[in-house]
Amino acid sequence: MAIRLLVSDVDGTLVDKDKNLTPATIDAVARVRAAGIGFSIISARPMSGLRPLLDTLALDGDVAAFNGGIVFRRDGTIVRHVTIPADAAREAMMLARESEVATWVFTGDRWYADDPDGPHTASERRASAQEPEVTDDPDALLDRADKITFVSDDADALHALYARIHTAIGDRATVAQSQTYYLDVTAKQANKGDGIAALADAVGVSLSDTAAIGDQANDLPMLKRAGLSIAMGNAPDAVKAAAAEVTRANTQDGVAHAIDTLILPRRQ
Template structure:
């Protein structure tokens, strides 16, 4: 960690001694690089549930990309998609929905276009692109398991956008644009990278800190009794407010500085190890 990162980490409040809820990121955290949940992680979720501790998924993914894992893991908790822009219960009922102001949508799309960064829109359960064959679209198609809607003009969706994603293989460019778009849309949107190749722009209150608070509210658990796990800049808002925050070993030093602890990587059972090492010892036999 850099000096500033060390200072930030050292300034954090001590971790909670009581955990009643786990809120977890998916890609780079719960999921392996192959987008799988390991047997050990599945067993660990079952142990949490048996102890009365619920597990909630929160992701930058579109709804369908979260839903498929939520169902596969037999979770009955609410979950948050698009960095919190959309929160649904286990039956698919929308509990919270936020959209970007149309002027913020236009300004973001203009900037992405100037820098030749592919732009995608996510509106509710719809994913809209201009070219289904370009850049990371085929990869995301495989990841989500759905095909995008192709449109030459994004205009008809401007008032319905829950998330804009800029995708590019130029990681340095996206890092610079994260700062530039954040400054341009200050007070109007949340801007953060969810992967080295994805830059997400969501409604002002749609970040993972909001998602963590909302999921906790729905389940009657205060933030100081929530443990969270993440690996990317878009996870920082929840790492900052959770009573127990854990960064993955594949997280950058800056992201890790916002967490109480750093576990192993998502290639080496980091999620399960984190739960076993820091969460389970903080679970009361009377949890839930």
């Protein structure tokens, strides 16, 4: 199998635990591109959280934010933009009110939170490269929401909420966990399976010649569609089981290791 495009998740995959690109990863991405293999990223992050990575890696082609909800380029061009249907967004919010979760709404390139000091806001500040705007009326944002994130460190409660929301709106929206403590609702087309297909199509590469690498449940759709699927060493067992290969953890430059041992040996 000749790999012509590598698509990477970001958090828990491309960056380390402090949300930084390591020198080894930067060098490996440069090597894979120098070998004639395309490189792109797809993430649950908003555009603001991807721009610093695009600058560091000098990526000018199509990349995807919000799990594929927005496909854009470093120069600001928006290639595709889909939002959550308003009725599905409102139903998800209504169901979440029955649970003890923090609520974030992303619209356009802004992050709105019901509590600016709530759980994991410090991490999201780094990931999104912005401060949250406080709102006590998130429902007012739901006609144009790119992503709703419910946040909780109670894994069982969040999984139960996932089941309720997915049952209610799964035919109209994508419901997936991007971290063990994040439950994301995005547009139906905003999933990494459709996202990787769009990124591959943009550069004229078939999915069979595409590799995907990720670490969480929201990465499963792209791992299933890519010709070569790679799970991070820090991924849950279910994600590892769904992948053809497993690389090192993101704390051990797993993407760089995958590039050197799994991608470059398969260059055309």
